[in-house]
Amino acid sequence: MRGVFSMATGYIPFIYPLPIWANFWIWPLLLLPLCLAVSVVYKAVRCGSVSRIPREATELFIMIVLGMIVTAAALDGLAALLD
Amino acid sequence: MPARSSNSASPVLVCLCAWLVPGGGYFLIGQRARAMVVGISIIALFLAGILIGGIRIMDPPGWGQYGFQDQLVQRFDRQHQELSTEITRVEPSSATQAQDPRENDRDRTVGPALTAQPISELSDKPWYVGQILCGPLTLASSALSVDLAKPTANSPVPQEGVAMSHSRSWEIGALYTAVAGMLNLLAIIDSTYRAGSGESQ
Numbered sequence: 001m002r003g004v005f006s007m008a009t010g011y012i013p014f015i016y017p018l019p020i021w022a023n024f025w026i027w028p029l030l031l032l033p034l035c036l037a038v039s040v041v042y043k044a045v046r047c048g049s050v051s052r053i054p055r056e057a058t059e060l061f062i063m064i065v066l067g068m069i070v071t072a073a074a075l076d077g078l079a080a081l082l083d
Numbered sequence: 084m085p086a087r088s089s090n091s092a093s094p095v096l097v098c099l100c101a102w103l104v105p106g107g108g109y110f111l112i113g114q115r116a117r118a119m120v121v122g123i124s125i126i127a128l129f130l131a132g133i134l135i136g137g138i139r140i141m142d143p144p145g146w147g148q149y150g151f152q153d154q155l156v157q158r159f160d161r162q163h164q165e166l167s168t169e170i171t172r173v174e175p176s177s178a179t180q181a182q183d184p185r186e187n188d189r190d191r192t193v194g195p196a197l198t199a200q201p202i203s204e205l206s207d208k209p210w211y212v213g214q215i216l217c218g219p220l221t222l223a224s225s226a227l228s229v230d231l232a233k234p235t236a237n238s239p240v241p242q243e244g245v246a247m248s249h250s251r252s253w254e255i256g257a258l259y260t261a262v263a264g265m266l267n268l269l270a271i272i273d274s275t276y277r278a279g280s281g282e283s284q
Contacts, residue, residue, distance in 0.1 A: 017137040017252035037128040
């Protein structure tokens with residue numbers, strides 16, 4: 001297996017980290033798929049009927065994202081106040 | 084309302100199956116749609132973590148930076164002419180050193196760090212507790228990570244085959260994979276509970 005990758009040059013998906021270091025604005029956006037997965041799995045476990053999962057997972061996803069935005073804004077405000 | 088199944092699977096079997104394949108527990112108790120939703124979400128999250136952080140975010144306890152098992156060695160104290168009471172942890176950087184981690188013949192090899200001090204090794208890499216809950220997927224990717232970490236050439240300075248990712252790449256990748264494992268734990272508990280209460284769809 002190692003021989004295959006040692007012959008290759010450049011970026012190989014799943015082997016090397018995603019080359020997005022320069023785009024600092026991408027990092028916070030990477031929390032969105034995580035929140036989506038948490039919402040979907042949580043609601044898949046909690047919902048009695050599978051047909052209710054899309055709607056309830058979407059609501060939970062929006063709530064988590066809004067919660068994070070509000071928390072970030074509050075912490076930013078607090079940091080500015082303390083400075 | 085969920086119906087009670089007359090031939091529901093054993094909760095132990097459901098628990099094992101849910102760990103082996105994310106969503107497998109629900110599949111076994113007949114809740115196939117739920118199994119697909121949970122399984123696809125967890126596997127996608129896990130793979131997304133590896134895509135972001137690279138395969139080397141899988142860093143199993145007991146294995147070092149260069150893909151060899153960490154060893155414990157009792158050094159020989161030349162000053163007092165006896166074996167030191169302190170145990171030294173050696174992270175081998177070559178296959179030769181992995182076979183014999185001693186610096187000289189008087190040192191004593193205690194054994195692999197993972198078997199001698201499993202809790203200490205695990206506490207060094209606590210995120211692996213979350214990751215391992217994804218089952219054989221984690222074991223397979225860890226094996227690949229360890230294999231790719233081994234140095235490919237005999238250079239004077241040890242160099243990893245595939246370098247470990249760092250900073251945010253590593254953090255986000257480890258977070259994705261560990262959260263995928265924790266979500267699978269949620270699914271394992273729920274499917275086992277449903278199997279125990281004879282619930283199926």
